[in-house]
Amino acid sequence: MEIIIAISLLLLISAAYAAHSAAPWVPTWNKDKQRIYKLLDLQSNDKFIELGCGTARLSKYLSKNTEANINGIELSLLHFFFAKSKTIFTNGKKFKVHYGNLFKINYFDYNAVYMFLMPEAYEKISEKLHKELTAGSKVVSYVWPLPNWEPEKIDKEVGRADIYLYIKK
Numbered sequence: 635m636e637i638i639i640a641i642s643l644l645l646l647i648s649a650a651y652a653a654h655s656a657a658p659w660v661p662t663w664n665k666d667k668q669r670i671y672k673l674l675d676l677q678s679n680d681k682f683i684e685l686g687c688g689t690a691r692l693s694k695y696l697s698k699n700t701e702a703n704i705n706g707i708e709l710s711l712l713h714f715f716f717a718k719s720k721t722i723f724t725n726g727k728k729f730k731v732h733y734g735n736l737f738k739i740n741y742f743d744y745n746a747v748y749m750f751l752m753p754e755a756y757e758k759i760s761e762k763l764h765k766e767l768t769a770g771s772k773v774v775s776y777v778w779p780l781p782n783w784e785p786e787k788i789d790k791e792v793g794r795a796d797i798y799l800y801i802k803k
């Protein structure tokens with residue numbers, strides 16, 4: 635019994651810590667997955683990362699529908715385990731979920747990024763992405779714009795969240 639309580643507490647604390655770090659878990663709307671897929675337009679040689687991938691619903695969708703190298707990073711243990719389980723049967727697709735803090739990894743290696751976080755987190759990550767992404771990299775942000783980046787396109791639909799596409803200059 636004690637072990638179950640200890641594990642539950644650990645999962646709760648880790649989810650609360652992640653919520654405080656960049657955003658609580660609120661999934662991207664299923665209806666918006668295709669809009670994001672179109673904006674990202676991932677090719678087989680692209681290396682994509684979803685920042686705070688939650689249960690990896692979007693990353694899983696992208697891995698099924700593209701040949702790109704798909705990655706997710708997640709700080710909440712509970713969500714990480716869910717997401718990780720989705721990478722088991724990937725039918726040979728390049729799909730990985732990493733445990734970690736999105737503010738602490740480096741992005742030199744990636745050329746496509748998606749995020750759905752709180753506006754304060756966009757503020758915090760904006761400069762880092764500017765420094766570390768190579769020219770031509772795509773960044774897609776959900777709901778809120780990325781401070782100090784000029785959008786290439788804003789995908790708007792009535793009654794739905796705005797989605798912003800940026801290309802690193």
Ligand SMILES: C[S@@+](CC[C@H](N)C(=O)[O-])C[C@H]1O[C@@H](n2cnc3c(N)ncnc32)[C@H](O)[C@@H]1O
Binds near residue numbers: 692707
């Ligand atoms: C708004 S949810 C979005 C989930 C998923 N990307 C989606 O769109 O369905 C934000 C996620 O970011 C995770 N998160 C928060 N801070 C983080 C951090 N510093 N590093 C990695 N993940 C983080 C949360 O645990 C949560 O799952």
